[in-house]
Structures are given as structure tokens and as C-alpha cells.
Amino acid sequence: MDSVFKALADPTRRLLLDRLREHNGQTLRELCERLAMTRQSATQHLDLLEQANLVTVVRRGRERLHYLNPAPIHEIEERWISEFDKPRLQALSAIRNQAEEYAMADAPTSVPTYVYVTYIRASAEQVWQALTDADLTARYWGHANVSDWQPGSSWEHRRVDGSGAVDVVGRVLEAEPPTRLVITFEDAPDAERPREPSVVTFLVEPHHDIVRLTVTHENLANQAMFNGISQGWPAVLANLKSLLETGEVLPQAPWEMYRAHG
Structure with missing residues (x-):
């Protein structure tokens, strides 16, 4: 927490976070233009925000896109x-x-991309297995993620309450074990699809005895979906982290806290 509070204590860094909150996923050039700040100065501030885990960087080709990471807050x-x-x-x-x-009733709105970063004491192979093994996902997610996880294959998010109901479906766009998995995510599989599905990217980056797991959820349908996954992903990933580090999931399903305290 010390690095988080230190990063938040500076008004320039808070301004950078505000600009990312308004428009997430900006390049360094875009941030400098909006703040009339030199690249060197912006880089120093962004480095501190990244060290505090308040900002995460996602590489897209030659670009580095900066996203807010809500985990510390x-x-x-x-x-x-x-x-x-x-x-x-x-x-x-x-x-x-x-x-x-x-x-803002008359102003155009856009739904931001959601990015969440967590650090797990595990190997990349263990995290990959936790993301793709149906039995493991059933333990920490309450649903079994079922697929052969080959590019082009379908996948299903099946309930484990005996009903066999499927709440989410999608396709595997990319699979590079054990470091990168990209899937489409359709949480209304029986509805008509007037738009492209949202896309989830899992990026697994090993470093000695730990892994940095970055989850990026983009092309969201609306603000309601953004609000829902903003509650769901932290809960699911906290349960995954607990399972890999302790062998047990959290004592209570973490996503139930939002219902109890809502």
C-alpha cells in the first residue's frame, strides 16, 4: 500500500489517472498531448504508477497502451x-x-476497456491449467469452462449445479500455452446478436516464482456490462489466486459480497 499512497499523493499522477479514467488505453503520445507534458516527465510519472500497480501497460504491436488497473483501489x-x-x-x-x-444526457458515450492485473505465486503452466481445466474452473468460478482450447474451437461456461445450463459461450481466437489466451465472450448466448461479441485476453507473464496475470476485456456492449464485469473479474481472480497459492478457494464465494452489500 505504501507505493500506492505515494503514487496518489502527487497531483500530476492523479491527473494522469483522471485522463485514463476518461479515456482508457492511451499511448504515451496521446497522454502527453492531452496534458501538455514532456515525454520524459510523463514517462517518469507513469513508471511510478505502474510500479504501484495503478496503471498497467498492454502491448499492441509497436504501441504501448496504458490502462487503469482497479486492483489496488x-x-x-x-x-x-x-x-x-x-x-x-x-x-x-x-x-x-x-x-x-x-x-451528460445529450453527450455521446463510449464503454471503456476493462483491464485487471494480479500477481500469483505459481508457475505459468499452473495458471494456464487453472484457466483452461474444466474441473479447476468449476472450483474457483462456480462454472466449468469447457473446450479443447484450440484456435477456432468453441467454449462454454457451464453451471455446476446439475442443471448443465450454459451462461456464456464464445470461440477461441488465440491460444499460446502457457502465456496467452484470447476468447470471445457472449453472456447472452440465446439472444440475437446485433453486434460483435466482447473479447477477453488472458496474458500470463512468469517472473521467477510468480506470475503476473493481466485480464483485458474489450468491445463491451454497454456501461451495464462494464459495471458487471468490474465486480465479477476481481472476485473470480481472487478465488483463482487463493486456489493456486493455498490449495483452497476463499471460504465464501467472493462475488456474493456485492449482492450482500449492494
């Missing part, structure tokens, strides 16, 4: 806010959001 919220004054803060936030909705 989520941890602060869980440690100091959730258990104390969350209902009152949610009420205030709802009032503010409603006012902003009225103010």
Missing part, C-alpha cells in the same frame, strides 16, 4: 470502506451519478 475500498460506511457512501454516489447523468 479495490483493496483500499475493501480494507477501509466496505466494513464501515459503505451504505451512506453509496447513497451519496447515487445522487452524484444521477446529477452527472442529467448533465
Whole structure:
């Protein structure tokens, strides 16, 4: 937490985070243009934000795209806010959001890409198996992810309550074991599809005894979907991390916290 608070203490770095919140996934050049800042200065600030895990960099060809990473802020919220004054803060936030909705009613909206980064004490092979093994996904996700995980193959997100119901379907776009998996993600498989499905990328980067797992979810249908996965991915990945590091999932399903405290 020390590096997070140190990074947030600087107004320039907070401004960089604000600009990424407004438009996630910017290059260094785009950030410099919006802030009238030299590349050297912006790079120094972004390096500190990346070290604090507040910003993550996703490479797309020769470009480096900068995304907000909500994990540290989520941890602060869980440690100091959730258990104390969350209902009152949610009420205030709802009032503010409603006012902003009225103010922005006529403005065009775009749904940002969601990026989440976590560090796991495991090998890349273990993380890959946790992402692709149906039995393991059933343990930490409550659904079995079923596929042969070959490019072009379909995959299904099946309930494990005995119903056999499928809540998400998609196709495998890329599979490079054990470091990269790209899939389409359709959470309304029976509905008509007037648009392209969203896309999830799992990037597994090993470093000695740990792995950095970056999950990127893009081409989201609307803000409601963004809000839903912003709650879902941290919970699912926390359970995955617990399973790999301790051999056990968390004592309670973490996604149920949002329902209980909503």
C-alpha cells in the first residue's frame, strides 16, 4: 500500500489517472498531448504508477497502451470502506451519478476497456491449467469452462449445479500455452446478436516464482456490462489466486459480497 499512497499523493499522477479514467488505453503520445507534458516527465510519472500497480501497460504491436488497473483501489475500498460506511457512501454516489447523468444526457458515450492485473505465486503452466481445466474452473468460478482450447474451437461456461445450463459461450481466437489466451465472450448466448461479441485476453507473464496475470476485456456492449464485469473479474481472480497459492478457494464465494452489500 505504501507505493500506492505515494503514487496518489502527487497531483500530476492523479491527473494522469483522471485522463485514463476518461479515456482508457492511451499511448504515451496521446497522454502527453492531452496534458501538455514532456515525454520524459510523463514517462517518469507513469513508471511510478505502474510500479504501484495503478496503471498497467498492454502491448499492441509497436504501441504501448496504458490502462487503469482497479486492483489496488479495490483493496483500499475493501480494507477501509466496505466494513464501515459503505451504505451512506453509496447513497451519496447515487445522487452524484444521477446529477452527472442529467448533465451528460445529450453527450455521446463510449464503454471503456476493462483491464485487471494480479500477481500469483505459481508457475505459468499452473495458471494456464487453472484457466483452461474444466474441473479447476468449476472450483474457483462456480462454472466449468469447457473446450479443447484450440484456435477456432468453441467454449462454454457451464453451471455446476446439475442443471448443465450454459451462461456464456464464445470461440477461441488465440491460444499460446502457457502465456496467452484470447476468447470471445457472449453472456447472452440465446439472444440475437446485433453486434460483435466482447473479447477477453488472458496474458500470463512468469517472473521467477510468480506470475503476473493481466485480464483485458474489450468491445463491451454497454456501461451495464462494464459495471458487471468490474465486480465479477476481481472476485473470480481472487478465488483463482487463493486456489493456486493455498490449495483452497476463499471460504465464501467472493462475488456474493456485492449482492450482500449492494
